[in-house]
Amino acid sequence: MSEYIDHDPxxxxxxxxxxxxxxxxxxxxxxxxxxxxxxxxxxxxxxxxGTLNQDKSNVILVLHALSGDAHVAGYYHAQDPxxxxxxIMVGPGKAMDTDRYYIICSNILGSCMGSTGPxxxxxxxxKAFATDFPxxxxxxxxxxxxxxxxxxxxxxxxxxxxxxxxxxQVLEWCVRYPEMIASAIPIATTTRHSAxxxxxxxxxxxxxxxxxxWNQGHYYGKEKPDMGLAIARMIGHITYLSDEAMRLKFGRxxxxxxxxxxxxxxxxQVESYLQYQGxxxxxxxxxxSFLYITKAADYFDLARDYGxxxxxxxxxxxxxxxLVVSFTSDWLYPTYQSKEMVKAMKKNDLDVSFCExxxxxxxxxxxLPNPRFSSLVKxxxxxxxHGQ
Amino acid sequence: MSEYIDHDPxxxxxxxxxxxxxxxxxxxxxxxxxxxxxxxxxxxxxxxxGTLNQDKSNVILVLHALSGDAHVAGYYHAQDPxxxxxxIMVGPGKAMDTDRYYIICSNILGSCMGSTGPxxxxxxxxKAFATDFPxxxxxxxxxxxxxxxxxxxxxxxxxxxxxxxxxxQVLEWCVRYPEMIASAIPIATTTRHSAxxxxxxxxxxxxxxxxxxWNQGHYYGKEKPDMGLAIARMIGHITYLSDEAMRLKFGRxxxxxxxxxxxxxxxxQVESYLQYQGxxxxxxxxxxSFLYITKAADYFDLARDYGxxxxxxxxxxxxxxxLVVSFTSDWLYPTYQSKEMVKAMKKNDLDVSFCExxxxxxxxxxxLPNPRFSSLVKxxxxxxxHGQ
Numbered sequence: 001m002s003e004y005i006d007h008d009p010x011x012x013x014x015x016x017x018x019x020x021x022x023x024x025x026x027x028x029x030x031x032x033x034x035x036x037x038x039x040x041x042x043x044x045x046x047x048x049x050g051t052l053n054q055d056k057s058n059v060i061l062v063l064h065a066l067s068g069d070a071h072v073a074g075y076y077h078a079q080d081p082x083x084x085x086x087x088i089m090v091g092p093g094k095a096m097d098t099d100r101y102y103i104i105c106s107n108i109l110g111s112c113m114g115s116t117g118p119x120x121x122x123x124x125x126x127k128a129f130a131t132d133f134p135x136x137x138x139x140x141x142x143x144x145x146x147x148x149x150x151x152x153x154x155x156x157x158x159x160x161x162x163x164x165x166x167x168x169q170v171l172e173w174c175v176r177y178p179e180m181i182a183s184a185i186p187i188a189t190t191t192r193h194s195a196x197x198x199x200x201x202x203x204x205x206x207x208x209x210x211x212x213x214w215n216q217g218h219y220y221g222k223e224k225p226d227m228g229l230a231i232a233r234m235i236g237h238i239t240y241l242s243d244e245a246m247r248l249k250f251g252r253x254x255x256x257x258x259x260x261x262x263x264x265x266x267x268x269q270v271e272s273y274l275q276y277q278g279x280x281x282x283x284x285x286x287x288x289s290f291l292y293i294t295k296a297a298d299y300f301d302l303a304r305d306y307g308x309x310x311x312x313x314x315x316x317x318x319x320x321x322x323l324v325v326s327f328t329s330d331w332l333y334p335t336y337q338s339k340e341m342v343k344a345m346k347k348n349d350l351d352v353s354f355c356e357x358x359x360x361x362x363x364x365x366x367x368l369p370n371p372r373f374s375s376l377v378k379x380x381x382x383x384x385x386h387g388q
Numbered sequence: 389m390s391e392y393i394d395h396d397p398x399x400x401x402x403x404x405x406x407x408x409x410x411x412x413x414x415x416x417x418x419x420x421x422x423x424x425x426x427x428x429x430x431x432x433x434x435x436x437x438g439t440l441n442q443d444k445s446n447v448i449l450v451l452h453a454l455s456g457d458a459h460v461a462g463y464y465h466a467q468d469p470x471x472x473x474x475x476i477m478v479g480p481g482k483a484m485d486t487d488r489y490y491i492i493c494s495n496i497l498g499s500c501m502g503s504t505g506p507x508x509x510x511x512x513x514x515k516a517f518a519t520d521f522p523x524x525x526x527x528x529x530x531x532x533x534x535x536x537x538x539x540x541x542x543x544x545x546x547x548x549x550x551x552x553x554x555x556x557q558v559l560e561w562c563v564r565y566p567e568m569i570a571s572a573i574p575i576a577t578t579t580r581h582s583a584x585x586x587x588x589x590x591x592x593x594x595x596x597x598x599x600x601x602w603n604q605g606h607y608y609g610k611e612k613p614d615m616g617l618a619i620a621r622m623i624g625h626i627t628y629l630s631d632e633a634m635r636l637k638f639g640r641x642x643x644x645x646x647x648x649x650x651x652x653x654x655x656x657q658v659e660s661y662l663q664y665q666g667x668x669x670x671x672x673x674x675x676x677s678f679l680y681i682t683k684a685a686d687y688f689d690l691a692r693d694y695g696x697x698x699x700x701x702x703x704x705x706x707x708x709x710x711l712v713v714s715f716t717s718d719w720l721y722p723t724y725q726s727k728e729m730v731k732a733m734k735k736n737d738l739d740v741s742f743c744e745x746x747x748x749x750x751x752x753x754x755x756l757p758n759p760r761f762s763s764l765v766k767x768x769x770x771x772x773x774h775g776q
Contacts, residue, residue: 035650135650195634195658196626202659203622205652206666207595210615227598234591235623238584243722246583252689260687262423262523264593264679268686270583271590278594291652298656299648301640331719334631 012091013083014049014098017074019114021045024147027123031143037134041123044148045114046070046106049090050098052154059154060096060381061145062086062105063162063169066236066293067285069113072105073098088369095377100385101158106148108141108169110293112286115144119220119286131217136292138165138300142172149180156180159384161377163187163366164333165293168300171341174318175306183321183384185377188330188366190337191311191344192301197332200239201294204232208287217288229287230278237277242329242362246270311344318345322352323380325373327365353380400479401471402437402486405462407502409433412535415511419531425522429511432536433502434458434494437478438486440542447542448484448769449533450474450493451550451557454624454681455673457501460493461486476757483765488773489546494536496529496557498681500674503532507608507674519605524680526553526688530560537568544568547772549765551575551754552721553681556688559729562708563694571709571772573765576718576754578725579699579732580689585720588627589682592620596675605676617675618666625665630717630750634658699732709739711768713761715753716746741768 025031025040032038047070052058062072064085073090075083090096090103107115110133118133125132149157160170160181167189174181190197211228213219241249250270254260257267266272307314322345326338335356342354357373359365366373413419413428420426435458440446450460452473461478463471478484478491495503498521506521513520537545548558548569555577562569578585599616601607629637638658642648645655654660695702710733714726723744730742745761747753754761 035648037650131652192640194631195638195640195656196629196631198640198656199622199626199634199658199662202654202656202662203619203626206622206663207598207619209652210595210619211598212600231591231595231598231619234587234594238587238591241584243582243584243719246587250583252580252583252586252692260423262425264519264597264683266590268583268586268590270587274587274590275594295652304640331631 012093013087014074014091016077017047017049017071017084018076019045019047019070021114022148022151024151031140031147033134033140034137035135039116039134042109042116042144042147043114043120044106044109044116044144046104046148047072047084048105049073049103050101052102056154057156057158058101058385059157060101060103061149061157061160061173062090062096062103063145063160063166063173064105064108065162065164065166066297067281067290068166069111070105070107072103085367089374089377095374096161096381097378101381104148104152104154106145108293109144110136110141110289110296112289117286118217118288118292128220130220130288133288133292135295137296138168138172139176139305141296142169142176145169145173146177156182159183159185159381161185161187162189164189164363165297168297171302172300174320175302175314178317178319181320183323183380185323185325185380186341187325188327188333188363190300190333191314191341192303193298194337198298200235200332201298204235205291205294207231207235208291211287214287217291219287224282225287226282229282229285229290230275232287232290233281233285234274234278237274239332240362240364242331242360244329245361245364248360249273311340312347315344315348315350318348318350320350321384322350323376324352324354325366325376326356327359327361327363328356329360330363330365332363400481401475402462402479404465405435405437405459405472406464407433407435407458409502410536410539412539419528419535421522421528422525423523427504427522430497430504430532430535431502431508432494432497432504432532434492434536435460435472437461437491438489440490444542445544445546446489446773447545448489448491449537449545449548449561450478450484450491451533451548451554451561452493452496453550453552453554454685455669455678456554457499458493458495460491473755477762477765483762484549484769485766489769492536492540492542494533496681497532498524498529498677498684500677505674506605506676506680516608518608518676521676521680523683525684526556526560527564527693529684530557530564533557533561534565544570547571547573547769549573549575550577552577552751553685556685559690560688562706562710563690563702566705566707569708571711571768573711573713573768574729575713576715576721576751578688578721579702579729580691581686582725586686588623588720589686592623593679593682595619595623596679602675605679607675612670613675614670617670617673617678618663620675620678621669621673622662622666625662627720628750628752630719630748632717633749633752636748637661699728700735703732703736703738706733706736706738709772710741711764712740712742713754713764714744715749715751716744717748718751718753720751
């Protein structure tokens with residue numbers, strides 16, 4: 001996802017939020033992973049907003065995308081200039097109304113934003129795992145979230161919601177722990193990563209691994225593979241926008257000049273934008289985490305893992321009310337992929353609403369203010385409450 | 389463009405073809421470039437097939453794309469395993485019938501396939517130009533082709549044809565030397581590079597320039613920036629295909645294995661394909677040429693250069709019969725961009741035919757066998773002959 005939205009014009013906020021940590025899978029009770037490996041202890045960084053009601057029936061589990069974190073809404077301190085990444089959607093009176101719902105968002109396994117990942121210290125060696133970190137899957141991420149729910153004593157989730165890689169986790173939850181998920185909103189996502197999406201991820205990974213500073217992943221405490229990670233991020237950003245979005249946002253406008261300079265470097269605004277995004281990303285994200293999480297996304301294939309190749313069979317055990325959302329200009333996870341999952345859900349007689357939202361900002365649209373999208377989520381959540 | 393087609397099943401061939409060279413702009417009569425620089429001497433590598441008729445009225449000028457060369461058809465020797473890159477279109481009885489037409493194809497300025505480019509020796513220093521090579525434009529490439537036409541005594545071109553960056557040269561010819569071009573076929577191209585196309589090119593360039601072997605372009609005689617160039621090519625290949633093409637060609641099929649190996653590297657076929665294409669490319673292409681030619685494509689903007697911002701005005705002097713061709717699944721130069729040029733041509737009362745060909749192979753479609761496309765070109769050329 002590209003730019004997180006700064007301040008909500010409504011001014012409504014969940015206020016100051018604190019990071020929390022939960023550690024489980026202490027040896028010898030390691031967490032078994034889908035790859036056949038296991039890992040432990042595992043720390044999950046999470047945040048909550050709103051108040052858990054007495055019967056614990058108002059939980060919304062927000063699942064973040066590739067480079068996201070647990071900080072879904074609010075501020076860390078009074079002078080914090082920037083709220084959480086989905087602050088436009090989470091807060092008093094907002095789509096995910098914190099006066100009604102208890103929001104939980106945890107950082108995914110493999111990330112570098114507080115949960116255990118390749119940059120974490122391996123207790124066996126007292127060094128960062130680096131590429132000795134085991135390969136992970138979307139299912140493994142969901143297992144960690146389930147452990148967190150157990151820890152918090154939550155047996156039922158009113159709604160699991162997330163976009164992109166977050167949406168994959170939503171779908172995984174619904175088929176892995178069907179009894180726990182009352183309703184779900186997979187947004188701008190897919191039941192299996194397409195060849196095109198794998199292709200973009202693979203080139204991005206190659207860019208990181210080609211950086212001599214990557215050093216087979218063992219760069220902690222040394223120079224980081226910043227150039228490679230910046231290029232990987234630039235590739236990502238192209239896929240988050242759309243031809244139309246780029247035309248409207250940049251066109252052929254030049255950056256800080258009135259005529260072509262006939263030099264290599266950022267002459268066009270779109271070049272400057274991508275370089276800025278690449279350079280901003282290396283300050284906050286770990287290259288190995290990027291490798292592991294994109295691999296997890298590429299492995300994601302609900303039909304293979306749960307339906308022996310049949311997407312209809314994959315949803316057999318699901319017992320969830322769905323709102324599936326896609327955006328017209330999203331070419332990374334195009335609408336036809338959402339329609340495929342809707343079809344498979346309907347064949348299982350599940351209660352499914354589907355909405356393709358007209359938006360020109362490409363895959364990123366789910367992170368941008370959109371009154372139709374907000375009211376859709378708000379209305380669906382109200383219905384989910386009544387349905388309980 | 390991705391894979392050149394091997395052998396034409398019809399077996400028809402122009403036979404053995406020889407590379408030819410023409411050198412001009414000997415100092416002090418340097419070739420003035422659009423950037424304000426100048427260069428000379430300039431060598432143009434070219435090939436011809438068919439026979440020039442007596443009144444020199446049967447010339448088809450084929451203009452190649454980014455990584456192409458002058459070798460449009462035929463073989464270099466009897467054991468040559470691979471014909472020229474458009475052998476399916478050029479030969480006896482083919483769309484560009486060498487029994488009727490005289491085909492000329494020259495390697496573009498800035499390339500590494502025989503014409504002067506950054507890997508050529510700078511006569512001032514006796515070393516390769518590298519990044520001391522001046523920045524070039526599509527207009528500069530066309531100037532070199534014009535010099536070649538003058539050298540060959542050709543005053544009128546029956547048809548200028550080319551796809552992608554070759555199509556840009558076609559359009560440039562029609563507005564720069566309108567009196568010379570009787571008819572033209574711009575294919576899968578655009579009158580100005582979009583922000584999306586610039587974005588992909590810029591990330592590809594960044595990948596090359598991030599390779600430490602690039603060494604500010606001065607790598608000749610040393611280790612080459614192969615990793616960077618391979619990544620650049622992989623990015624290109626994604627844009628030459630389409631979501632549908634990748635789904636049909638690769639889907640989620642694994643490469644040489646029956647189960648996921650949970651390792652970094654090419655597990656999926658699409659990953660293996662991209663790595664193969666990247667590695668094949670570094671054997672034949674120069675990284676600096678890639679930088680210069682993609683920049684030339686990014687600079688291309690017919691409206692800015694010839695119409696003071698108006699595409700309609702850009703075509704005012706054009707005096708050419710056009711066949712504009714686009715392909716449904718080409719998302720690098722989508723059909724709407726072809727329609728824009730058709731509209732501007734029609735407002736100038738030019739004789740324009742437009743055809744969007746239904747093809748699932750993305751931008752690459754123009755290089756693949758397509759009976760509809762072939763017969764369209766064949767028919768248009770016959771009409772162009774009669775129109776003379």
